[in-house]
Structure formats: C-alpha cells, structure tokens
Amino acid sequence: MTLSLRPLGIEDMPSATRIHRAAFNANFPWIGALHTPQEDLAYWSEHLLTTCCIWGAEIDGRLIGVIAFNDDWVEQLYVDPGFQNAGAGTALLKIALETSRSLRLWTFQRNKRARRFYERHGFVAIEMTDGSGNEEREPDILYRWDRPGR
Secondary structure (H helix, E strand, O other), X not given: OXXXXXXXXXXXXXXXHHHHHHHHHHHOOOOOOOOOHHHHHHHHHHHHHHHOEEXXXXXXXXXXXXXXXXXXXXXXXXEOHHHOOOOHHHHHHHHHHHHOOEEEEEEEOOOHHHHXXXXXXXXXXEEEOOOOOOOOOOOEEEEXXXXXXX
C-alpha cells in the first residue's frame, strides 16, 4: 500500500466530509452529530473549498485523510479511523507546515491523541477555554506553531 497526496477539488468533497464525520464520531462519541450530512457537505464545498487549500491522502486510490488549511490556520485535519497511525496525518500536516510561517489550530482538551500529535510536530498550547465559545461546548486548546528561526 502506497500513500499519495494530492490537492482536492469539488468532486472530492463528499468523500472528505465522510472522512471528517467518521473520524469525528469515532473520536468524540459523546458529542453526537451537530450537523446533517448535507450541512457537512455544504460547509466543505462552499466554505472550506473557497477559503482553504484542501489536500487528501490516498492509499491505492482511496481517500483516507484530509487537511484544510490557509496561510495561518489548520481548519480541519481528519484521518479515517481505520487508517490512523499510518502516517497520513503527518504527511498532510507537513504540506501545511512547508507552506506556512506560522499556524494555529484548535483541538479539544480531551483529545489526547491529537494533542500528542500536534505537540510532536512542534505546536505549543497558547490558550485553553471552557468550551463556551465553540458549538460543541467542549473545552478546547488553541495551539500555535512557528517556523524555526522565526
């Protein structure tokens, strides 16, 4: 199995939203679905695709991971639960790191796996909240990464 990366287009948004929902539900079952599949697709197709670079990771032609980022934010990074810990997340994050001078992102405080992942890649926690500012009402952490030497 060979991992490949490519930019995604509108035709890939149904698969991207399925990966997002599958990973979100697997990692945060206590939150439940806040949006319908149609709302998820509209968010990815109409908002993220127009404001972010979206890349996908594929194995044997099957999309298994997605990242949406812009100049200074990682908006979304999800890997299909069946393919986590296979390097797709690192490969996708590397694309954003290579094109940015500084990045920020949010993750939930309870998401220990994501916290370890981002910290391993040089992100530093700069703010913790009680979750009152996000739609999930889940305590979260703002991380920041700066290109070394900056």
